[in-house]
Amino acid sequence: MTDSNRSATVVADGRPPTLTTLAADGAGMTPSGAAANRGDHIERVLVAGATGKTGRRLVAHLADAPVAIRAMTRSRSKIPALESLGANEVTVGDLMDPDDAAHAVTDVDAVLTCVGSTPLQVYRSDEHVDGRGNRHLVEAAEAAAVSTVVMQSSLGACGDRGSLQARFFRRLVGPVVAAKSRAERAIRDAELRYTIFRPGLLLSYGPDGGTVAEAGTGLWGAVTRGYVAWLMAASLFTPAATDRTFEVAGNPLQRGAGTAIDWRLPR
Numbered sequence: 001m002t003d004s005n006r007s008a009t010v011v012a013d014g015r016p017p018t019l020t021t022l023a024a025d026g027a028g029m030t031p032s033g034a035a036a037n038r039g040d041h042i043e044r045v046l047v048a049g050a051t052g053k054t055g056r057r058l059v060a061h062l063a064d065a066p067v068a069i070r071a072m073t074r075s076r077s078k079i080p081a082l083e084s085l086g087a088n089e090v091t092v093g094d095l096m097d098p099d100d101a102a103h104a105v106t107d108v109d110a111v112l113t114c115v116g117s118t119p120l121q122v123y124r125s126d127e128h129v130d131g132r133g134n135r136h137l138v139e140a141a142e143a144a145a146v147s148t149v150v151m152q153s154s155l156g157a158c159g160d161r162g163s164l165q166a167r168f169f170r171r172l173v174g175p176v177v178a179a180k181s182r183a184e185r186a187i188r189d190a191e192l193r194y195t196i197f198r199p200g201l202l203l204s205y206g207p208d209g210g211t212v213a214e215a216g217t218g219l220w221g222a223v224t225r226g227y228v229a230w231l232m233a234a235s236l237f238t239p240a241a242t243d244r245t246f247e248v249a250g251n252p253l254q255r256g257a258g259t260a261i262d263w264r265l266p267r
């Protein structure tokens with residue numbers, strides 16, 4: 001069983017599992033849902049941060065979906081690993097360079113970004129890939145008429161009062177949260193369809209699932225990278241995710257705070 005047809009064990013609003021997959025022909029998707037598939041046809045996607053702990057899971061989920069995947073890394077040595085995960089092509093580049101960002105988005109319909117700074121870079125750099133790099137990506141995407149951008153951000157972004165954990169994130173990794181906030185604003189200001197996810201503490205293992213709620217709800221807790229990656233992939237095909245920012249955390253105490261969305265990932 002692949003990740004993408006696994007059932008959620010913790011679900012938004014305590015409703016039935018939110019991890020839904022559809023047959024490639026769209027069986028199970030209402031005609032209006034299929035037509036309103038975020039308004040356009042997504043054939044090729046760029047995954048920035050594809051070698052990361054979330055990005056690898058995102059590539060694996062998308063490999064089961066009817067899209068071609070272009071994965072991005074700064075290291076040529078990581079190309080074989082990305083190809084074996086399911087990437088159809090790999091672009092080598094650094095998002096801190098706007099030309100590399102422009103090259104990466106050429107001829108893609110959607111951009112999904114899970115890039116992030118290393119702990120050492122958080123305080124040692126003035127500019128972070130979370131901010132400047134993502135902004136280059138957004139500018140390039142808008143210039144290339146890419147339809148959709150999906151971003152992995154963080155609880156605490158954009159100064160939303162949020163939970164104690166959101167405020168803790170702002171204290172602990174303030175420069176990076178501020179950088180992500182600038183990237184979020186650039187996305188919302190751009191002529192693009194977008195979905196932004198602000199997860200709580202990321203885990204590499206554990207049961208997938210969690211609560212997905214409107215930004216500012218005040219979620220707190222941990223969530224698996226696998227679930228965040230699945231939501232990012234599904235947001236491309238879930239009309240209700242259009243132009244929205246969500247908090248994500250797997251805290252059973254907050255199940256009732258979730259937004260009921262029928263997330264769908266076609267196969």
Ligand SMILES: NC(=O)c1ccc[n+]([C@@H]2O[C@H](COP(=O)([O-])OP(=O)(O)OC[C@H]3O[C@@H](n4cnc5c(N)ncnc54)[C@H](OP(=O)(O)O)[C@@H]3O)[C@@H](O)[C@H]2O)c1
Pocket residue numbers: 048049050051052053054055072073074075078093094095096114115116117118129130133152153154155176198199200201202203225
């Ligand atoms: N840790 C947490 O609890 C937590 C909580 C909330 C949100 N987040 C955020 O979630 C996101 C994903 O986290 P993760 O742990 O899965 O990430 P990760 O494993 O640290 O991966 C980071 C990725 O960013 C890419 N990258 C870094 N600098 C780049 C640059 N200049 N140009 C292009 N790509 C670059 C790396 O690619 P290459 O090295 O291959 O180039 C790598 O694929 C991050 O934004 C993180 O801040 C984390």
